[in-house]
Amino acid sequence: MATPLLPPRVVAPLGLELPAASSLAQALRADRVPDARRPDAARARRVLVVDDDPSTRALLGALVRQHGAEPVTAESARAARRFVDADGANAYDAVLTDQQMPEESGLELMAWIQRADPTLAVVVVTASPERETVAASLRGGAAGLIDKPIVPAEVWRALDAAVDRTRHDRAHRSTTRVMREVGRLQRLVLRSGAQVDPRLTVRSYPCHQAGGDFITSVPLETGGLLLVVADVAGHDVASAYTAAYFQGLMRGMQESGRPIVDVMRRFNRVLLEEWSGEESRLGALEVTTSVAVCAIALDVSGEFAQVTNAGAPAPCHVNSRGEIRQLERGRSHPLGWFEDSLPESTDHELSSGSALLAWTDGLEDLADRLGVPSEAVATALLVEGDAAQAVLAGGLRDDVLLAHLALGQPGSRSWGDPPVMRRWLPILAERYNGASQDAVDLAQARWEAAIRCVAPGVASARLADILTAVREGMLNALKHGCEGAADREADLQMSLLAADRVIRVRIEDPGPGHDFDVGRHAEEAGDELVDLHRGLELIHLLSTTVRVERQGARLRLDFRY
Amino acid sequence: MTASFPSAPASPTTAYAGASATITLPGDLTSSTVGDARVALTAGCERLEAPGSTLRLLQIDLRRAQMVDSVGLNLLVGTIKRVRAIGGRTELLVRATNVERILMFTRLHQIAQVVRDA
Numbered sequence: 001m002a003t004p005l006l007p008p009r010v011v012a013p014l015g016l017e018l019p020a021a022s023s024l025a026q027a028l029r030a031d032r033v034p035d036a037r038r039p040d041a042a043r044a045r046r047v048l049v050v051d052d053d054p055s056t057r058a059l060l061g062a063l064v065r066q067h068g069a070e071p072v073t074a075e076s077a078r079a080a081r082r083f084v085d086a087d088g089a090n091a092y093d094a095v096l097t098d099q100q101m102p103e104e105s106g107l108e109l110m111a112w113i114q115r116a117d118p119t120l121a122v123v124v125v126t127a128s129p130e131r132e133t134v135a136a137s138l139r140g141g142a143a144g145l146i147d148k149p150i151v152p153a154e155v156w157r158a159l160d161a162a163v164d165r166t167r168h169d170r171a172h173r174s175t176t177r178v179m180r181e182v183g184r185l186q187r188l189v190l191r192s193g194a195q196v197d198p199r200l201t202v203r204s205y206p207c208h209q210a211g212g213d214f215i216t217s218v219p220l221e222t223g224g225l226l227l228v229v230a231d232v233a234g235h236d237v238a239s240a241y242t243a244a245y246f247q248g249l250m251r252g253m254q255e256s257g258r259p260i261v262d263v264m265r266r267f268n269r270v271l272l273e274e275w276s277g278e279e280s281r282l283g284a285l286e287v288t289t290s291v292a293v294c295a296i297a298l299d300v301s302g303e304f305a306q307v308t309n310a311g312a313p314a315p316c317h318v319n320s321r322g323e324i325r326q327l328e329r330g331r332s333h334p335l336g337w338f339e340d341s342l343p344e345s346t347d348h349e350l351s352s353g354s355a356l357l358a359w360t361d362g363l364e365d366l367a368d369r370l371g372v373p374s375e376a377v378a379t380a381l382l383v384e385g386d387a388a389q390a391v392l393a394g395g396l397r398d399d400v401l402l403a404h405l406a407l408g409q410p411g412s413r414s415w416g417d418p419p420v421m422r423r424w425l426p427i428l429a430e431r432y433n434g435a436s437q438d439a440v441d442l443a444q445a446r447w448e449a450a451i452r453c454v455a456p457g458v459a460s461a462r463l464a465d466i467l468t469a470v471r472e473g474m475l476n477a478l479k480h481g482c483e484g485a486a487d488r489e490a491d492l493q494m495s496l497l498a499a500d501r502v503i504r505v506r507i508e509d510p511g512p513g514h515d516f517d518v519g520r521h522a523e524e525a526g527d528e529l530v531d532l533h534r535g536l537e538l539i540h541l542l543s544t545t546v547r548v549e550r551q552g553a554r555l556r557l558d559f560r561y
Numbered sequence: 562m563t564a565s566f567p568s569a570p571a572s573p574t575t576a577y578a579g580a581s582a583t584i585t586l587p588g589d590l591t592s593s594t595v596g597d598a599r600v601a602l603t604a605g606c607e608r609l610e611a612p613g614s615t616l617r618l619l620q621i622d623l624r625r626a627q628m629v630d631s632v633g634l635n636l637l638v639g640t641i642k643r644v645r646a647i648g649g650r651t652e653l654l655v656r657a658t659n660v661e662r663i664l665m666f667t668r669l670h671q672i673a674q675v676v677r678d679a
Contacts, residue, residue: 441593461659464628468663471630475592534638534667535631541666 045069045163050080050097060096063155077104089117094162099126110140119169121162201404201420203381207396212239213360215403223300229403230293231360260295261308264343271336290336294358302407303350310335310343313364320353322424322495322504352408355423362398370394375426376453378402382420383498386456427454427494434482454496458561465542466559472535473507473555481509505557513551573601581618589626590633602640609649619644624656624678629663641673652676
């Protein structure tokens, strides 16, 4: 039977097999030497022994051989360098070098080796353990120091420590190279995924070399689009593998016509039943076992979405009037947590000229630390520039991944701007109960932080106008609309239209409204105006435009800044 | 929002010089801070109203305020009316342009003198 031709494969750390031609395999090959010289447990340890004195050199060589390692002896630093250049530093597991040698000392040889391969551990042998020699050895990165006269047990102890250190450092270097390449490939995939649909804007801020956060958009056969935002626990090769596996499973099942909820339930079983426990078929691969996923399936018109959420932050919808709606978070947990916690899909009507936003946990963590709403952070990152820089200066502790999907025609007249600038973006969407009037200062500080987050360039005076008007509106809503009752709530939303530099505020309470006509009372002097209405007058004075609905129980205030 | 004055006092302070009393507010004049301001302004008005008082001018120093809301405005209006009732005058010292704008928009400048300190 003919042997089938298969592409040559490379076995990566953690048992992954990769096509040899892949860039990832090449990153691994950078650490490779011919098998006979590989510093692994399959061959004898090889130690380079350097000493100008023949008898000491022979003694050390014998001790190395007695300890089960293969000695390669050199009579000088120059000879040692020739060996390393010829065989490669990877051919050696440790170096034992005399310090006092003519022409070039052991410390000088060690410095050369550190430059050539910092993972190769060097032990310095010295007849006079002067303080300066010891200090210089340690500063130079020596793995150990042996005093003459030579004691075999000390040599063996130092040798073992040096070989262990070499192996540890080389394993770390190999993993680091793999991680860098995995991260580079992930970013390539992320960019190419985002380019599939021009309506999609992705912002990615990794703070690890590789990880499991990903965004993917898949055109559906019906003409719609499936957007998936996911966060795999962990930031290592295993989480990157898990992310890749999930995406492959998703695409495969999607092409077979299976809905995303089935994909997520199937993967939940994979994580819980197939990948958990020491009996895993994947052997040494330590798989992360949880994935937070939010999948949004849009119909061809873009006016209907089905959201399936498993432990991810709730996606946000902002319509063409700047009204914000959280597309409710499902009750399920991340995949891989519980067998009986299965994601369910919920249906939502959208509107033309609106936008959908979805992000991973890293953004919410950043928002918590900055003390601003997640929506404001998302908007700051989308508009980029000073706003994004200020947010990122807060420091990332987790990867941040954010997607913005523009639906239908934009509302702004600034057609030349990018889609994110021409649509309403969320700043804040909060609810306050009627009994929270005393906490208005705390709330005001939060509003200020949110506005500064998305529009750091807003002038202080204009910011003060906005905050004064919002404060008036909210106090009015809580005191009159909610009648100060703890079981009645008023809504406050803020959104940004970056292209037009407009902040829109929407305040709504459950009350019946009022019959005060600001326009009719405009000419009344300050001291004649009834105290009750001074707040409403301020709102009209400070806002660029005011829209009054439901007899004042719903206000829409625009502020151009 | 709080003013950026160094070492701003925590409570309103009152100073008397000749025929004027000056009440300096430590920061914003809003529903949250109006309580202390009301006490100081009431005391100032009572000094003006006292029999034999030579005080005729009440200066309200709002230079540390970045924000004045409707509750704060109501207090100012009430104070101005009270001073006017005894034949006195009120001056409002301001620094923030938005505070000055609010006082002008709400026509308080028609019943008190608004002085902007640049």
